[in-house]
Amino acid sequence: MTLTVAGTPKEYPDGINLTRLIELEKVETPMYVTVALNDAFVESGGFEAAVLKDGDTVEFLYFMGGGR
Amino acid sequence: MPETPGAELRPDARADVTDVVCPATFAKALAALEDLEKGRILEIRMNDGEAARNVPLSLKDEGHQVLKLRDNGDGTCSLLVRKLAD
Amino acid sequence: MAFSNEQLTRYSRHIILKEFGIKGQKKLSRGSVLIVGAGGLGSPAALYLAAAGVGRIGIVDADDVDLSNLQRQIIHGTDDIGRPKADSARAGMLAVNPETEVRAVRAFLNAGNIMDIIRDYDFIIDGTDNFPAKFLINDACVLSGKAFSHAGILRFSGQLTTYVPGRGACYRCIFKEPPPPEAVPTCRQAGVIGALAGVVGSLQAMEAVKYLAGIGEVLAGALLTYDALTTAFRKIALPRRDDCAVCGAHPSITAPVDYAQAACDLTA
Numbered sequence: 001m002t003l004t005v006a007g008t009p010k011e012y013p014d015g016i017n018l019t020r021l022i023e024l025e026k027v028e029t030p031m032y033v034t035v036a037l038n039d040a041f042v043e044s045g046g047f048e049a050a051v052l053k054d055g056d057t058v059e060f061l062y063f064m065g066g067g068r
Numbered sequence: 069m070p071e072t073p074g075a076e077l078r079p080d081a082r083a084d085v086t087d088v089v090c091p092a093t094f095a096k097a098l099a100a101l102e103d104l105e106k107g108r109i110l111e112i113r114m115n116d117g118e119a120a121r122n123v124p125l126s127l128k129d130e131g132h133q134v135l136k137l138r139d140n141g142d143g144t145c146s147l148l149v150r151k152l153a154d
Numbered sequence: 155m156a157f158s159n160e161q162l163t164r165y166s167r168h169i170i171l172k173e174f175g176i177k178g179q180k181k182l183s184r185g186s187v188l189i190v191g192a193g194g195l196g197s198p199a200a201l202y203l204a205a206a207g208v209g210r211i212g213i214v215d216a217d218d219v220d221l222s223n224l225q226r227q228i229i230h231g232t233d234d235i236g237r238p239k240a241d242s243a244r245a246g247m248l249a250v251n252p253e254t255e256v257r258a259v260r261a262f263l264n265a266g267n268i269m270d271i272i273r274d275y276d277f278i279i280d281g282t283d284n285f286p287a288k289f290l291i292n293d294a295c296v297l298s299g300k301a302f303s304h305a306g307i308l309r310f311s312g313q314l315t316t317y318v319p320g321r322g323a324c325y326r327c328i329f330k331e332p333p334p335p336e337a338v339p340t341c342r343q344a345g346v347i348g349a350l351a352g353v354v355g356s357l358q359a360m361e362a363v364k365y366l367a368g369i370g371e372v373l374a375g376a377l378l379t380y381d382a383l384t385t386a387f388r389k390i391a392l393p394r395r396d397d398c399a400v401c402g403a404h405p406s407i408t409a410p411v412d413y414a415q416a417a418c419d420l421t422a
Contacts, residue, residue: 007388032333040393041327059390061328061377063338064306064313066346068193068227068283088159095162095169095176102176103156130172 001054018047018058027060034061077135077148079111080104085123086115086144093119094126097149101132104151109135112147120145155180161253165207178367179207185366186210188275190263190291192243194351195305195358196281197229202359204247204254208366211247212275214259215239226348263287265410268294277362278302281355285332286413292317292325294410296401301365301372303358307346308339310382312354315373315392316361322375323392324401332413350382 131153
């Protein structure tokens with residue numbers, strides 16, 4: 001199936017959930033990433049239950065604390 | 069304010085932009101127009117050369133009506149422009 | 155208010171822009187911006203906003219200029235080392251534009267003082283380097299109905315969003331709580347390219363200019379990300395959280411909150 005992750009469409013194994021996608025994408029600090037699935041936030045407790053389907057759009061939003 | 073054909077156009081206000089250089093000439097003309105109501109006429113005195121070439125074109129581009137450019141014979145010219153845009 | 159010849163000349167590149175004009179410049183000169191942090195983000199933001207003719211600028215910082223700051227904090231010079239950053243930044247802004255009124259605030263923002271400090275400003279720029287401050291600024295701006303620009307930078311990446319009351323997500327909609335101290339690296343631990351701070355801080359200045367002058371569209375309801383290594387900008391639409399603790403329908407946060415800071419961020 002094709003997922004658009006961070007703006008780029010790519011092929012992924014069918015039926016993976018967000019937890020697996022986070023592993024595949026080697027997301028840094030997975031404990032603290034915010035995930036938007038099809039323009040809605042997914043609570044971090046809900047990654048396991050969030051089974052992805054063809055055409056889904058996923059964004060990872062990372063904490064960036066710098067500025068000084 | 070309709071004008072009679074051939075009648076002298078009377079400015080409602082005057083601005084002198086001979087004491088600044090481009091593009092502040094245009095900026096100063098815009099500042100003077102800002103204080104006028106739509107439809108009113110501004111007379112702008114400017115130096116021959118760059119200002120006289122650019123200011124009328126820029127004002128036209130802003131949507132104002134350029135009415136007349138008169139050579140004052142002293143290295144300056146005067147432009148009559150009607151405020152049409154906000 | 156009439157502009158002098160000197161002002162018309164100084165701001166001519168703004169005024170001759172059709173979409174900006176005299177009206178835009180007047181709005182800037184009547185406007186005020188508070189910049190929190192005279193650092194990597196705050197330096198370019200402060201310089202551009204002073205140069206642009208923003209009427210009043212506040213600059214908040216409790217630290218002194220350190221040699222390690224100068225790689226990116228371009229409002230300070232080598233001669234400023236040891237000087238309070240707020241004072242050095244004030245001098246830098248006045249050198250660019252003596253007409254701007256600049257207030258230097260030598261303080262750390264906290265839950266007790268932030269509401270008073272932001273009250274007098276139209277727009278706030280978050281140029282801080284830690285999560286407790288970023289959440290504090292977000293909450294205080296949401297609670298007092300102020301627009302602000304959030305930005306964060308790390309290594310080679312940056313992010314930016316503009317909160318405008320009633321127009322999309324706040325910072326807490328995206329990131330519900332600060333991460334535990336030291337769970338997520340900050341610049342201090344991870345490093346950052348100086349010019350990256352310049353890019354992102356300049357974007358913050360642009361957001362303030364648009365907001366004050368009322369031109370274009372500010373970055374509300376979206377997060378802009380910038381990857382300097384690949385030169386990729388992305389604008390990600392942000393959903394709002396109806397249950398956001400501060401801007402949601404039934405907020406649980408009704409006053410600013412102080413969070414603990416990472417130990418390494420407490421030392422200047």
